[in-house]
Amino acid sequence: MNSSFTRRAFLGASLATATTAALASCAQSASPAAKPIDRILPTDRLVSQYEEARPSTGTTVTQKLSAGIFDTTVAGVALSTWGYNGAINGPIIRAKIGDTLNVPVANSLAESTSVHWHGLALRNDADGVPGVTQPAIPAGGSFDYQFRLNQPGTYWYHSHVDMQRERGLSGALIIEDPREPLLYDQEWVILLDDWLDGITGTPDDAFEELSMGMDMSGMDMPMTHMLMGATSTYLGGDAGDVRIPAHLFNGRAAQDAEVFQSKPGNRIRLRIINAAGDTAYRVGVPGQKITLTHTDGFPVQHEDVDAVVLGMGERIDAILTVQDGYTPLLAIPEGKDGRAYGLISTGSGTAPDVGALPSTLDGQVTDGGRLTADESVLLTAKAPDRIHTVRLTGSMGKYDWSINGRRFDMKKPSAGAFDISLDERVQVKMVNDTTMWHPMHLHGHSFQLANNGARKDTVIVRPKETVTFEFDADNPGQWIAHCHNAYHAERGMIGLFSYVR
Numbered sequence: 001m002n003s004s005f006t007r008r009a010f011l012g013a014s015l016a017t018a019t020t021a022a023l024a025s026c027a028q029s030a031s032p033a034a035k036p037i038d039r040i041l042p043t044d045r046l047v048s049q050y051e052e053a054r055p056s057t058g059t060t061v062t063q064k065l066s067a068g069i070f071d072t073t074v075a076g077v078a079l080s081t082w083g084y085n086g087a088i089n090g091p092i093i094r095a096k097i098g099d100t101l102n103v104p105v106a107n108s109l110a111e112s113t114s115v116h117w118h119g120l121a122l123r124n125d126a127d128g129v130p131g132v133t134q135p136a137i138p139a140g141g142s143f144d145y146q147f148r149l150n151q152p153g154t155y156w157y158h159s160h161v162d163m164q165r166e167r168g169l170s171g172a173l174i175i176e177d178p179r180e181p182l183l184y185d186q187e188w189v190i191l192l193d194d195w196l197d198g199i200t201g202t203p204d205d206a207f208e209e210l211s212m213g214m215d216m217s218g219m220d221m222p223m224t225h226m227l228m229g230a231t232s233t234y235l236g237g238d239a240g241d242v243r244i245p246a247h248l249f250n251g252r253a254a255q256d257a258e259v260f261q262s263k264p265g266n267r268i269r270l271r272i273i274n275a276a277g278d279t280a281y282r283v284g285v286p287g288q289k290i291t292l293t294h295t296d297g298f299p300v301q302h303e304d305v306d307a308v309v310l311g312m313g314e315r316i317d318a319i320l321t322v323q324d325g326y327t328p329l330l331a332i333p334e335g336k337d338g339r340a341y342g343l344i345s346t347g348s349g350t351a352p353d354v355g356a357l358p359s360t361l362d363g364q365v366t367d368g369g370r371l372t373a374d375e376s377v378l379l380t381a382k383a384p385d386r387i388h389t390v391r392l393t394g395s396m397g398k399y400d401w402s403i404n405g406r407r408f409d410m411k412k413p414s415a416g417a418f419d420i421s422l423d424e425r426v427q428v429k430m431v432n433d434t435t436m437w438h439p440m441h442l443h444g445h446s447f448q449l450a451n452n453g454a455r456k457d458t459v460i461v462r463p464k465e466t467v468t469f470e471f472d473a474d475n476p477g478q479w480i481a482h483c484h485n486a487y488h489a490e491r492g493m494i495g496l497f498s499y500v501r
């Protein structure tokens, strides 16, 4: 038998099978095997019905956002960048649970954009993922986001188009609980960011260079952005891929640190957001403990620590009791040079010199993924109805970051989707097959880590580690899950959790 005959026979056999299947589907359209998958899209009536069922105060909070280009100075360098309302960090949006948030977005950029409401279990058609939940807002166009807020906590909004949030297109979103049980005197909202735009190039330049892969670095290519040898024992090895010239604490570099006025004995609630693209931050006060109270908006059993590590997209709330004088709150990039910090001042003493501050934070160090949920937010005990294994794949060599070996294609978002059905308890095993850590983020839900771990939406998954979590499928629509390393996500480390009927 020659090989061409074998091949023809195989093709003939496959075609015959396909024809039989097609005929069968005509004859018995009710056959479950032949039914096309019925995905619950953002335009589905269920999405509005679930929104109407969310509790409402009847109050609407409106905040206009204008995405545009503006001039500013970062770390002493005059530059032009992109942001909301002409600033590196957009306005802090504050509302209460039950309020409706209304955000008219005007796009003054030369390209399309969108806004994603990071961490919120909101209506699917307001999630801000072009190609999945809405068409992108075109250059010169506008879009009104309007949705109810049903969970208190520290959240974040940012563009979900290309590398835009690596410029200034992000800001803090704080949702207050009128029955807030935590006692504190003041609140300090802190956005941490790794900044290169206008200093060493643009995020798009960096992305283009990294996309060639590390295999290219053996050739005679000048590497401006790719960072080699950034290591963090805490993160299990390779800490990051990108050389960062400035680390920002509320938009300000270390030489121009923000000063927060307080009084001795005051309890400050720190609301810390890691808005960076490629940098985890280790945050703490030298010689003083902070008390961790929440991660990703949800309360945890309080823990006193010397420092806490936040992956990109994670948030931590902590209580800091103010001592007299100047208190530095350090944010040290894991495995990278430089630092960001802010100062608390009680009006006495003198501000410490940048050079006089320690460059490490050691002692008891943890991260949100290692905390324990407060009992009030534990998921009810229930066996999983469905289990999905999500393998994190790819390498620095080809820079082909992917999920289950598939790089996400916005033109075919449901290819390789993780199907789920309403009211299921879904268990997800995130298996990291790569040699690098990834901060994995799920849209539209808050999951609970195994063994009564924290309720979260973004979790650090270390190299070769498996992280298991569960969530309730109670928010119909199409929701992506992805690495919050901006460069990894842009290369395709994105999957889709897809509600089906």
Ligand SMILES: [Cu+2]
Pocket: 401, 437, 438, 439, 483, 484, 485, 488, 489, 493
């Ligand atoms: Cu990643």
